Amino acid sequence: MYAEERQQAIAGLIGQRGRVSVADLAEAYEVTTETVRRDLAALDRLGLIRRVHGGAVSATAITLGETGLTEREHSHAQAKDRIAAAALAYLPGQGGSIVLDAGTTTARIAPLLPAERELTVVTNSIPVAARCAGQHSLQVLGGRVRGVTQAVVGDQAVATLAGLRVDVAFVGTNALTVDHGLSTPDLDEAAVKRALVRCANLVVVVADASKVGREDLVSFAAVDAVDVLVTDTDLDPGARTELEARGIEVVLA
Numbered sequence: 001m002y003a004e005e006r007q008q009a010i011a012g013l014i015g016q017r018g019r020v021s022v023a024d025l026a027e028a029y030e031v032t033t034e035t036v037r038r039d040l041a042a043l044d045r046l047g048l049i050r051r052v053h054g055g056a057v058s059a060t061a062i063t064l065g066e067t068g069l070t071e072r073e074h075s076h077a078q079a080k081d082r083i084a085a086a087a088l089a090y091l092p093g094q095g096g097s098i099v100l101d102a103g104t105t106t107a108r109i110a111p112l113l114p115a116e117r118e119l120t121v122v123t124n125s126i127p128v129a130a131r132c133a134g135q136h137s138l139q140v141l142g143g144r145v146r147g148v149t150q151a152v153v154g155d156q157a158v159a160t161l162a163g164l165r166v167d168v169a170f171v172g173t174n175a176l177t178v179d180h181g182l183s184t185p186d187l188d189e190a191a192v193k194r195a196l197v198r199c200a201n202l203v204v205v206v207a208d209a210s211k212v213g214r215e216d217l218v219s220f221a222a223v224d225a226v227d228v229l230v231t232d233t234d235l236d237p238g239a240r241t242e243l244e245a246r247g248i249e250v251v252l253a
Helices: 003-017 022-029 033-045 069-074 077-090 106-112 126-132 155-162 187-198 237-245
Strands: 019-021 049-052 055-058 097-100 120-123 137-140 144-146 151-153 166-171 175-177 181-184 200-206 218-221 228-231 249-252
Touching: 003 019, 003 022, 003 033, 003 049, 003 055, 019 022, 022 033, 022 055, 033 049, 033 055, 077 106, 077 166, 077 200, 077 228, 097 106, 106 126, 106 166, 120 126, 126 137, 144 187, 151 187, 155 187, 166 187, 181 187, 187 200, 187 218, 237 249
Parallel strands: 097 120, 097 166, 120 137, 166 200, 200 228, 228 249
Antiparallel strands: 019 055, 049 055, 144 151, 175 181, 181 218
């Protein structure tokens, strides 16, 4: 196979899978890892893929911007509804405590919380706070509100979470890979998410399958910090196998 043919095949494979490793490509095309790295460098220069540590991802897999809340609310809406409903299986019992992260999927959990079950709800999300007000014991973290996500961020929110221990954290993420973990575009929001993950006995990530295999600017948790991923049936089987191999329970809704 000529180099141009191999590079075209590699680009197609990355576009299909979202992410591949240098070692896998070398084995698949029976070439050295050095040859694969040269191929990836050439494809990266053409803008067809993006090189990452140990391999490459599709050109669209690294998020370069952050969409607004309204746009994200309508993206993968049916999958997010199913994910939120499935996540209820991980609610603590009577008198338990949860953290609901900011995000359009976590926000869908709020109106589904059983009114008859007394829960303490901690959140950094203005929409979640509005949905839970008057229904449960509610604690809203203090700080600055980011307009694009309506999430409360800042040192005050981080400090409050550092002093808490909750039963379950329901966490949203912009992107998720085994290598880069959970990631998001904003440093301040990442800091709150990091503290949110650390304060929980059980970490349940709720994210549609489009987030898996993508990487964003700031990693706020390693995949080893995740106990459960609730996602949808569009999840790539290879990604599921990889995540389960790291001890994560994967639920398809």
